[in-house]
Amino acid sequence: MMNTADTAFLEGLRGQGIDVAPPEPRYLEEPRGRWPGQAAAVARPRSTAEVAQVLRAAHAARVGVVPYGGGTGLVGGQVTPEPGRLLLSLERMTAVRAVDSQSLVIEAGATLEAVHHAAEGVGRRFPLSLASQGTAQIGGCLATNAGGVNVIRYGNARALCLGLEAVLADGTVWNGLTRLRKDNTGYDLRDLMIGAEGTLGVITAAALRLFEPPAVEGVAMFAVPSPAAAVALLGLAQGLFAGCVSAFELIAAQGLAFLRAVGPEVQFPFAEDPPWIVLVELGLPAGMDIEEAFAGLFEAAEDLVTDAVIAQSVGQARAMWALRESIPDANRRIGAISSHDISVPVADLPGFIAEADAVLAGRDVRVNCFGHVGDGNLHYNVFPAEGRARDGYDAAAVKHDIHDLVVRFGGSVSAEHGIGRLKVGDLERYADPAKMALMRALKAAFDPEGILNPGAVLRQ
Template sequence: MFTAATPDTLADLRASLPDDSFRTDTAPYLTEPRGRWAGAGVVVAPRDTDQVARIVGYCNDRRIAVVPYGGGTGLVGGQLMNDGVAPLVLSLERMTAIRATYPSESVLVAEAGAILADVQRAAADMGRLFPLSLASEGSARIGGLLSTNAGGVNVLRYGNARAQCLGLEVVRPDGTIWHGLSRLRKDNTGYDLRDLMIGAEGTLGIITAAALRLVPQPAGVGAAMLAVPSPAAALDLLALAQDRLGDGISAFEIIHRQGLDFLTEVGPEFRAPFAETPDWMVLIDIGMPAGLDPDAALEAVFEAAAEAGLVTDGIIARSGADRDALWHIRESIPEANRRIGSISSHDISLPLSQVPDFIVEGGKRLARIGDFRINCFGHLGDGNLHYNVFPQQGRSRADHEDQRAAIKGCVHDLTDEMGGSVSAEHGIGRLKVDDLERYGDPAKLAMMRAIKTALDPNGIMNPGAVLRNLTND
């Protein structure tokens, strides 16, 4: 049984914290970007790790649920409780410091509330690159990104958020602090608790700081938008580009013309890359070491691909502004999707060889349910598709609410049949708890439950996220 977070139950805590720790305007913390859910709770914003520990220990003693809150950009409801008794919402927004930098080690230590874009700038000031990059980098915070093991556009070259982290500082559910801010590249002293906390979505503890791995900045960068005849051709193009460029490929994005049609329909404004929009396009971004010309490398890839029949047209960015314009298209597609309003959105991953068959078969199966527009785009280099289903022009998602469950089931069933995952980079949150139970390996779920019970015996940490809440509220 949980105790509701109220002024009465939190009276002693309020007395032990600065007056400005409690947020009076809680509305921004109790909604999620797609507007599907609303939460409740008292919002507290501590200044440092000791205050976080005090808050969590207090809540553990009184069985008050704690929901960690980062930038609020999550799309699966992990940052709010939409049912049950009111929790304490613990916002890391005031813990934004870059605590230390180690240029000779290519490491910086950032607090969990640091915004991704600020961490990127701090790395650039050191002459380094923090390669995690995604559309919400102006508001997403490091703690939330690690808690969801965020991906983004550079996973192909640099890996997910997990690969960018060397050590963590974490407040455990009982209020004690794990001082794990190691900067070591090698450490085989037992279980890897860092990897356990990353991707746990705040259900095992609260990340308060992280030691982040930086990488050298490429000496030269380049980008190209290439028209391809099909997703199968895009996959062959990826293999060709990797053979020629190796680790020089930072991103390899597949884009369907529906995304550009949406941009034309509702914005944001963009510069059309082709006189006539092809059905399928690839955005390739590369970073090269000194002495190698990225434009020449992309031209060589285009020529080889054209000879092999893998591309029909292409644009190579000739300036930083050109490169930014191409990326503006890719990064604006999610906003256009939001303005259109999807019936059902899906963040899935597949074995690379299955991607073309999935796209063909998915369209066929959805056509049996109804008449929809499908916007399929994403990170082909790592098999992650954003496969989103929309109403036809002139209709709204509300017109199809009775079909939403069938659409989601159709897409996820096919994903599972093809050996994929129904959550590639956004996490489970509360939105996909049923999916995890339906498609997850029973042995894996049992192990996860055992870990949760061992580390959080009172179940206060983000209850109902990732694993179903088994308490009686």
């Protein structure tokens, strides 16, 4: 049984100079409203040394600690329904420790937007891009191995990180802030910490890869009749512009209908909504013309594409991205029966969508399927028929049917959002038994008292 953070424990932290206070409501909420969070207090350390003090005390007292980043996670990893736990927020740790043309060393509490600005200050780019980048913190992005829209070109957060500093459960500080591209000196602790959602240690700083921005960039939207046409278009684009496709997003007509019905207000690219839209972003070398590039793609794809719109300005490009990034907001306003952050091999996306639609046939539902088709990650979300309420459906049955199909296609039931608390049962249901045994062994080795984010990823 985990102990609670009682008055004596909290006063002990304050006596060490740690900022400890009752949690404001924002610390106890998560975007989808699934859990009303609870906590005895929130600690806001100013340095890695103070993080170590907090964890050392919590380890000795067997008090559970829930790391809190920007609070934007969608699987409940940042909140706990159990009272008596201590929230640990790194929001005061935002310093840039070092920056050059190749890398940036920054503390974990910095927002993703602040990371972008720091990179831009030396004429470089950090390519991880999320709709929540003004709030999401880089420590949380790494702890969840965040994906976003540019994975097709640059990879997940893991691929963008060179080294980490982290504090272990007993307060030990691991200094792994190497900026090396090659370092084969034993087990890769960096990759263990990334994606562990604060269950193996608390990330306090990171060394991040920076990139030269493409010389020429542009965005276009292509109307296609089917997911199969979208995947074929992806192959054409990658063949014509090898390594230069920065984003390749799929948008369904149902998503456009939701936006028209409930907002947010956006600009629609076509006079009539096509069955599917693909948003393509290219980043090209100097000397190439972006309009000619998109025109060439349209010509090569004449049997796949029914219409296209090329952004003529930065404002038009932003409007196209605003449409794509507004879809989750519209989804929330409609209210899903069951939402699925899944991935399957890219070539199997059309077959998966067709079979998933068939599985749901006759259930009187609407499906909004959208996402990062360039890396195989779909948000296949199921909604009530118009005029019907969510509670009239068996949400668990819908989820299991879709996830069973995902696994049959060799996919993942959590592509980019993580496990958190929402998908603990899904992990147990679908993961290889050997993987689960190894994960439990790692948890016991790194956190023998089980104080780090108890109940997230692995059942407590």
